[in-house]
Amino acid sequence: MFAAMALTPSELQRTPLYGEHLRLRAKLIAFGGWEMPVYYTSILEEHQAVRQRAGIFDISHMGEVEISGPKAPEWLNSMLTNNLDRLSIGEGQYTLMLNDHGGVIDDLIVYRRSETGYFLVVNAAKIAEDVSWLQDHQAEGVSVLDQSQLFAAVAVQGPNAAKVFRAIGELPTRNHFERFKLGSVPMLAARTGYTGEDGFEAFFPAETAAEVWSAFLELGQAEGLTPCGLGARDTLRLEACYPLNGSDLSPETTPLEAGLGIFVDLKKTGFIGQETLVRQAEEGLTRRLVAVKLPPKSPPPRPHYPISVESEVIGELTSGTQSPTLGVGIGLGYVKIPFAKPGQPVEIDVRGRKFPATVVKKPLYKRNVSA
Amino acid sequence: MSVPEELKYAETHEWVRIDKTIGTVGITDHAQGELTDIVFVELPKVGAKVTAKQQAAVVESVKAASDIYSPVSGEVTEVNSELENNPALVNTAPYAEGWLFKVQLEEGVDLSELKDAAAYRAQIGAE
Numbered sequence: 001m002f003a004a005m006a007l008t009p010s011e012l013q014r015t016p017l018y019g020e021h022l023r024l025r026a027k028l029i030a031f032g033g034w035e036m037p038v039y040y041t042s043i044l045e046e047h048q049a050v051r052q053r054a055g056i057f058d059i060s061h062m063g064e065v066e067i068s069g070p071k072a073p074e075w076l077n078s079m080l081t082n083n084l085d086r087l088s089i090g091e092g093q094y095t096l097m098l099n100d101h102g103g104v105i106d107d108l109i110v111y112r113r114s115e116t117g118y119f120l121v122v123n124a125a126k127i128a129e130d131v132s133w134l135q136d137h138q139a140e141g142v143s144v145l146d147q148s149q150l151f152a153a154v155a156v157q158g159p160n161a162a163k164v165f166r167a168i169g170e171l172p173t174r175n176h177f178e179r180f181k182l183g184s185v186p187m188l189a190a191r192t193g194y195t196g197e198d199g200f201e202a203f204f205p206a207e208t209a210a211e212v213w214s215a216f217l218e219l220g221q222a223e224g225l226t227p228c229g230l231g232a233r234d235t236l237r238l239e240a241c242y243p244l245n246g247s248d249l250s251p252e253t254t255p256l257e258a259g260l261g262i263f264v265d266l267k268k269t270g271f272i273g274q275e276t277l278v279r280q281a282e283e284g285l286t287r288r289l290v291a292v293k294l295p296p297k298s299p300p301p302r303p304h305y306p307i308s309v310e311s312e313v314i315g316e317l318t319s320g321t322q323s324p325t326l327g328v329g330i331g332l333g334y335v336k337i338p339f340a341k342p343g344q345p346v347e348i349d350v351r352g353r354k355f356p357a358t359v360v361k362k363p364l365y366k367r368n369v370s371a
Numbered sequence: 372m373s374v375p376e377e378l379k380y381a382e383t384h385e386w387v388r389i390d391k392t393i394g395t396v397g398i399t400d401h402a403q404g405e406l407t408d409i410v411f412v413e414l415p416k417v418g419a420k421v422t423a424k425q426q427a428a429v430v431e432s433v434k435a436a437s438d439i440y441s442p443v444s445g446e447v448t449e450v451n452s453e454l455e456n457n458p459a460l461v462n463t464a465p466y467a468e469g470w471l472f473k474v475q476l477e478e479g480v481d482l483s484e485l486k487d488a489a490a491y492r493a494q495i496g497a498e
Contacts, residue, residue, distance in 0.1 A: 043433045044408045231434055297455055299411045300431050322410040322433050351413075351429065351436075 015060035016152045016209035024227055032125030032246070034061040036230050043231035047324040050195050050236055053224030054158035056216055057233055059201065060209060063127035063148040065120040065134065071141030072116045079137060079272060080110060081255055083265040087112045092175050092190055094263050096255050097130065102276030103251035104258070106130050107243065109192060111177055119188070121153075121201075123245050137272070152209035156216060157199030157236075159367075160223035165189070167219050171200055182215055194233065196240030196365050235321050238330060239365035241291055247303060248289060248318045248332050256280050257334065258289045259362065287315065288340040291364050292348065292357045294329035299350045301331040301357070306349040314339045317348070323364065329357075330364050372497045373400040375466055379482060380491035381424075381442040386466065387485065389476075394443045397470040398430065398461060401495045406432045409461045414450040414472055421447060421474060423484075428471055430461060442485055445474040 012035040021028065026037035037058065039046055049055045067076050077084040082095035092111040099105055106126040111119040122130045131146045138144055156164055162171050168189075172178045177190035180202075187204040204212050217225060234244070243249050243258055255264050256277055266278055294301060301320030306313050320331030331348070339346065344359040378386040384402035388395040403409065413429040421427040427441035450472045454460060461469040486494065 038434065039407065042407050235433060299413060299429075299436075300433070302436065322431070324433070 013061070015058055016206045017058040017060055017154075017213055020210055020213050021058070026227075026229060029230070031230055032061070032123070034124055036061060037227075038231045039229040040227045043229070043235060044324050046226060046228040046232035047235050049224065049226035050158045050197055050228060050232060051325060052159070053226065054156060054160040054164055054199075054220055055195075055226050055228035055232065056213070056220065057155040057157070057228050057230075058153075058213070059155050060152040060206070061124035062153060063120075063122040063124065063130065063146070064151045064153075064203065065122060065127075065131060066117070066145040066147050067120065067134075067142065068114075068117040068145075069142040070116055071139055072118060072143075075139045075142045076110070076118055077268065078270055079134065080108075081264040081271060081273070081277075082110075083268050084110065084112075084118075085268075089114060090172070090176050090178065092177055092192055096249075096260065096263060097133065098255070098271070098273030098277075099251055100272060101251075102254040102273035102280070104245065104249040104253060104255060105133055105251065107245050107249055107260075109190075111188075111190065121203075125246060150206055151203050152206045152212070153201060153203045154213060154216060155193055155195075155199060155201045156220070156225070157193045157195040157197045157228075158225075159198060160220070160225070161197070161199035163223050164216065164220040164225055165200060182212060185212055187212070194240075194242055195236035196242070196363065197236075197367055234319075235324055238319055238321055238332065239323055239325055239363070241332065241363035243289070243332070244319060253289075253334065254280060257285055257287055285337055287334045287336055289318070289332055289334050290340050290342075290359045291362045292317070292331050292333060292346060293326070293360045293364065294348065294355060294357045296328050298329050298348075298355045298357075300329045301348050301350070305331075307333050307335055307357075308347045308349060308354065309339055309345070314346070325365050331357075335359070372404070372495065373466065374488045374492050374495075374497060376488045378466070378488065379442065379485035380488070380494075381440065381485060382494065383424075383440045385439060385442045387442040387474075389482070392476050393448065394445065394474045394476050395470050396427075396442060396472050396474060397465055398439060399491070399495075400465050401497070403462050403465045403469070406430060406435075406437060407462070408433045409458045412451075412454040412458045412461060412471065414452075414454065415447045417447050417450060419447045421445065421472075431458075439471065441474065443474055443476055443480060443482070445476045445480065447472050448475050449473040 300322040315335035317333035421441040428439040
């Protein structure tokens, strides 16, 4: 029924939490060159834990790049799409790094640590490419340091995440970060995440990883804190319509096509890829990343399934899964612009059979904010 | 890991229960455990011909779609339509309510390539 898993562990990198994953008997898979847990017990259970209580994810595979120097603010602003001038010290911002044609190299969060110091958190599979792109364009008076090996990181996500953190301190406000101490371990904690829930991401020295992981699990015990793998991370982010680089974003797609225009400042002075985006904004887009939803009892949509309208193929899914929260198939895909409006009926081709679906407004899931 | 004695097993993790000329087909406890969280099952049509070792159904978990091969050749006489409403039955009762389809066995069908419980246990490394 399924072929033996083509895992070649020797070629894969492992995070400092690998031992903890083995102890918890996680099911491991290869992801972006890393051997990571896809789930510990079940994707559905872990998904629900994050939506209803709290989940903890190993995100140590992600990269950390330190940018500093007197020219850093101006230079980094020319490398990224969002406007760094709007970022105050202690604040983070979602942004994109583009190639010369406006295509996406990586999407990342940039944190401002000081007047001239920044901390980039980038995708695991893109660390080497991002760092060499930055270094190839490096200006005088700017230092670019890949610190990915020095840091381990976890994301704690869910309505109870702030309570899990309470013994350490009061979490900063949304998109802000602060320095904390967990016992004697220094950490940086940011009110950010990739699940559509409240939560934080904490960065700490790699050698303290197992200690911090265990400490959080203990602090979170009363809050139902559950170890969660990449499987739930993917279903959670897809419900929240957060794009995944390498699937929904690529060197051939621009942030405008991906619907990420609010993270692009077309008016700021010169950034790589700007000409293409300005032209796209003037001439109009030809395709756009949309969310689709299938009716109950349809097969789950998957990446690369064709999207069609009246037998004409108008696009392709880049992500897809069965939504654990909605109980139906959901996906993201690029479609030709006349078909990109919410309400548009489309068909998804599943193994040669067409199933009806509808283009819907993003996000597919939004948490109730009561506070 | 449950491997009932009275069933025959394919190397690809399907089971078949032979009752005179009818074979009932499902996937093993081991298989459902590996797949986890089954959310959709695509079954053959009643009347369709299935061939041993050929794809006959698709089982989808949250993460991926997996082909199911028929362990026997013959004509599909019945499918488990309950799975349309409750695909998780394949997880919770793989040898009972989670069966997939029934086959009218071809005359002179050769079952010698299928494994008995002991051989399948050995294959999956179960006690």
